[in-house]
Amino acid sequence: MKVILLQDVKNVGKKDDIVEANDGYARNVLLRKGLGVEASKKAVNDLKLKKANEDRVAKEKLLEAKKFAEELREKEVILKMKVGEGGRTFGAVSTKEIAEAAKKQLGYDLDKKKMHTEPIKTLGVHNIEVKVHPKVTATLKVKVQEDK
Incomplete structure (x- = not known):
């Protein structure tokens, strides 16, 4: 079963990774404890949109920092x-x-x-x-x- 991790899970993967896990482990541990969600089409699409937004925000912060560095110089x-x-x-x-x-x-x-x-x-x-x-x-x- 494919699972999108909501947190870092030791020996499984990092947050926002899509991992392949055994059905029993995925249902009984990852999903039940809230460590991940099933990787449906909607969930994967939401993850892609979230990552794109985070990349855009990171680029904006980098540009602001470069502008501030020029001003400080x-x-x-x-x-x-x-x-x-x-x-x-x-x-x-x-x-x-x-x-x-x-x-x-x-x-x-x-x-x-x-x-x-x-x-x-x-x-x-x-x-x-x-x-x-x-x-x-x-x-x-x-x-x-x-x-x-």
Whole structure:
């Protein structure tokens, strides 16, 4: 019997897979526990429509992420640090501080966990990589200035 799985089932298949199962196993386990539905023409057609819709939504999200990455590339966040003798800084700028400054200055809600950088301990302009989508990475300029 052909069954469309509604959830991942160990040793059988992943969600939305169409699998061939023994009649008894399909009726007594998969269908009864709500792990799958019988693969009728209507169910298969519904599955195809659902997958097509999910693909379209995924493409739209990818395009939005690319657009946002381009927009972010042109922006700059300014942070101030205390500096001692000889231009040595006190402490470092972390991703948490960068995320807070981006929210205040640019209005973007960036996740500090998705920023890839070492703590910034020098003055000047630094490029920070921000993962905005699993396939898209943006670059944000962080300008660290002396706090007087």
